[in-house]
Amino acid sequence: xxxxxxxxxxxxxxxxxxxxxxxxxxxxxxxxxxxxxxxxxxxxxxxxxxxxxxxxxxxxxxxxxxxxxxxxxxxxxxxxxxxxxxxxxxxxxxxxxxxxxxxxxxxxxxxxxxxxxxxxxxxxxxxxxxxxxxxxxxxxxxxxxxxxxxxxxxxxxxxxxxxxxxxxxxxxxxxxxxxxxxxxxxxxxxxxxxxxxxxxxxxxxxxxxxxxxxxxxxxxxxxxx
Numbered sequence: 001x002x003x004x005x006x007x008x009x010x011x012x013x014x015x016x017x018x019x020x021x022x023x024x025x026x027x028x029x030x031x032x033x034x035x036x037x038x039x040x041x042x043x044x045x046x047x048x049x050x051x052x053x054x055x056x057x058x059x060x061x062x063x064x065x066x067x068x069x070x071x072x073x074x075x076x077x078x079x080x081x082x083x084x085x086x087x088x089x090x091x092x093x094x095x096x097x098x099x100x101x102x103x104x105x106x107x108x109x110x111x112x113x114x115x116x117x118x119x120x121x122x123x124x125x126x127x128x129x130x131x132x133x134x135x136x137x138x139x140x141x142x143x144x145x146x147x148x149x150x151x152x153x154x155x156x157x158x159x160x161x162x163x164x165x166x167x168x169x170x171x172x173x174x175x176x177x178x179x180x181x182x183x184x185x186x187x188x189x190x191x192x193x194x195x196x197x198x199x200x201x202x203x204x205x206x207x208x209x210x211x212x213x214x215x216x217x218x219x220x221x222x223x224x225x
Contacts, residue, residue: 001083001130005121010035014117015085015110017100019092029090032113039116043071046127050136055156062149069147070135076108079134085110150209154186154193157216164189168205171195184208 005011018031047070051063058066069075080086086101089110100106119127138144145153151168158166165188172183184204185195194215196207 001133003118003122003126003130005117007121010117010121012090014113015088016090017092017095017106017110019095019100020090023092032110032116035113035116035120036109037116038119039112039114040071042119042124042127043112043115043131046124046131047071047135049128050131050139054136054139055152056159058149058152062152065147066139066144069144070139073104073108075144076111077104080107080111083111083134085114150206150213154209154213154216157213158188166193168208170201170204172197186212 013030014032014035016029016031018033021029021031044067047067048063051058051067055063055066086107089101089106091100095106115127115130118130155166158164167187168184169187170182170184173180175181179199181197181199182201182204183195183197184201184207186193186205186208194208194211194213196204196209196211198204198207
């Protein structure tokens, strides 16, 4: 990853599980639990800063939801596996025999402890540079789109190209009062980008924005081709 550690003991600590320490009591090994504590906080700060700066139209609630998806255990396991962190963990024999090297909680902890070590060695900017390679691209390419607001995503796409202003219109309502269906369309300077339906006006607008995003990305791929 191109990261140099002058204090190599920090790196060893980041990858030392408590089971290894327990089996080597005569040696001065330190487990990674304290670094994990620090890394958890640093990771949350770095991701918060990224979301705040990158998605200017996202509400506090939307950013909180997306951050939670990025820093949750399943996501951290994916990041750790892509870096093969599990191969480098120092484990006790018992933990090794029971599959600890691939245990999700252990991998997530190792990823956080590495963040903690990197922060102590090089500071927050180094952590951000690391995350720009490992984590942020996944947000950009839609890995967490299931928790993102499609209207916010569409707004960001349009703002990137300075391509005008978006408006939403409800063009159809149907069904009985207790079970209405709405159809919405989203327009860019009066030109329709997409449409969608839903059980509420907000849901219909979200689906219209989702359709528009797919259309824009398909057009972009066609132009690149």
